[in-house]
Amino acid sequence: MSICQDKEAIDVMVEEAKSYTQYGKVADYIPALKVADPDMLSLAIYENDETCVTAGNTEETFTLQSISKVITLALALMDRGEEEVFSRVGMEPTGDPFNSIIKLETHSPSKPLNPMINAGALAVTSMIYGSSIDEKLGRLLTFIHEITGNSSIRYDDTVARSEYETANLNRSLCYYMKQHNVIDDNVEHLLELYTKQCAIEVSCKDLAKIGYVIANEGKHVQSQRPIIPLHIARILKTFMVTCGMYNASGEFAIRVGIPAKSGVSGGIMASVPYGVGIGIYGPALDDKGNSMAGMKLLESLSQRFDLSIF
Known part of the structure; x- marks a missing residue:
């Protein structure tokens, strides 16, 4: 049975899962995220171009x-190629927290283990x-507009400022990587x-469309034109499986x-290979930082519709 043919069962699963919000906590280390409703849970599933x-x-x-780390990785690989990207960032999972600096200090060469931890994403x-912050951000937004078909997507300036002003750990990661020639950007420009x-x-809905494109070989949801090379x-998808849900x-x-x-x-964005894209929003987090x-x-x-790739 197609996942989209059993709406009644999905509604039941959403209500059952919603009861778990009481055990989570909204992220508060970024002040602008504290205002989210911890009881919220929403879901969109994209399949067969709709x-x-x-x-x-x-x-x-x-x-x-x-x-966003998944999307910027796609764009950087399209810009620079695999050889250059993975000369600066590794491909290995880690059991450490996403914002840890320890592997940079203990591994040689001192490059991030993978693109899904903060050091690797930076x-x-x-x-x-791009020759400026605006040009680089504009290219990223244009890429997202193309994937989702939604040209109204923008960034939230209040959240961005809140993150920038509290980004001291990420500053530390940047300066450490700059010392070891992993990055050569101005640190403040990169953080902005x-x-x-x-x-x-x-x-x-936007998230489900992005997940769908990644699931289906990088092809546009309507035209089937390749947006992301196969x-x-x-x-x-490989990094999402091995590193996508933090530790x-x-x-x-x-x-x-x-x-x-x-x-x-x-x-949470999920991509079932050659199948569906799933977008979920539930701001009450567990101790690993996941909804x-x-x-x-x-x-x-996954259990109901046998979605596991293994």
Whole structure:
């Protein structure tokens, strides 16, 4: 059965998963994220060129946060190629927290282990082509507009400023990488771009479309024109499986088995290869930084519709 043919069962799963919001906590280390409603849970599923299932307030917008790491990786790979990108960023998972500096200090060469941790994402963002912050951000937004078909997507300046003003740990990561020639950008310029990238606002429907494009070989949802080259779409899915859910990625692979990426705003984007794109928003987080209810909902969806790739 197609996942979109059982709306009634999905509605039940959403309500059951929503009860888990009480065990989570909205991210408060970024002040602008504290205002989110911890009881919210919404879902959009994109399949066969249309949004076929929605639940909750799918018009509510939220910031991409770490989900943006997948999109910037695609753009950097298209700009620079695999050889250059992976000369500066590794391909290995880590069990350390996403904002940890320890592996930079203990590994030689001192490059980030993968593009989904903060250090790796900052290095990837530094490789996006452009002569200014505005040009680089404009190219990223244009790329997202093309993928989603939604040209109204912008970044939330309040969230970006809040993140920039509290980004001291990310500053430390940048200066350490600059010392070891992983990045050569002006650190403050890079942080401004990175915080604006993380503050790009989307809805669950937008997120489901992005997930769908990555799931389906990088092809545009309507025209089937390639937006992301096939080999890059495969790289993205691989990183999503191995590193996408912070240091809960191994358990997530066993319980859910779907390429996915989360963000501390409470968003989760999932890509079922050659199948569907899923967008979830539930801002109450677990202790790893993943949406508490969103994780439970994806586990239920995977089990009900046999979505695991393993």
